[in-house]
Amino acid sequence: NKLKCSVTTCRHNANNLCELRKIQVDGPAALESRETCCGSYAERTSSSENSLDARLHRVATADVHCSAEHCTYNDNRKCSADCVCVGCCCADPEVVSETECCTFERRA
Secondary structure, three states: OEEEEOOOOEOOEEOOEEOOOEEEEEOOOOOOHHHOEEOOOOEOOHHHHHHHHHOOOOOOEOEEEEOOOOEOOEEOOEEOOOEEEEEEOOOOOOOHHHEEEOOOOEOO
């Protein structure tokens, strides 16, 4: 999957891409995107910000493991969407529950 992330408070965000090769989207009972979250979110600290800027490795694609059973893209707990967008439901998220999978689409 191509993975875009607008959660700039996450230590894994590098220029709106996620540096992780695998992420976890949670929300087993979710019926809409705001009921999902990025289980791989980790709050950025001043020390992680400095080390992130020094890294040359950037990941544009990732394996997305998904527990959102009602999402149309969930195929045996893996996301089948070509592009996954992770966002947030508030200005500056500080915890996992303030993130969401914006690609979530309820299965018909």
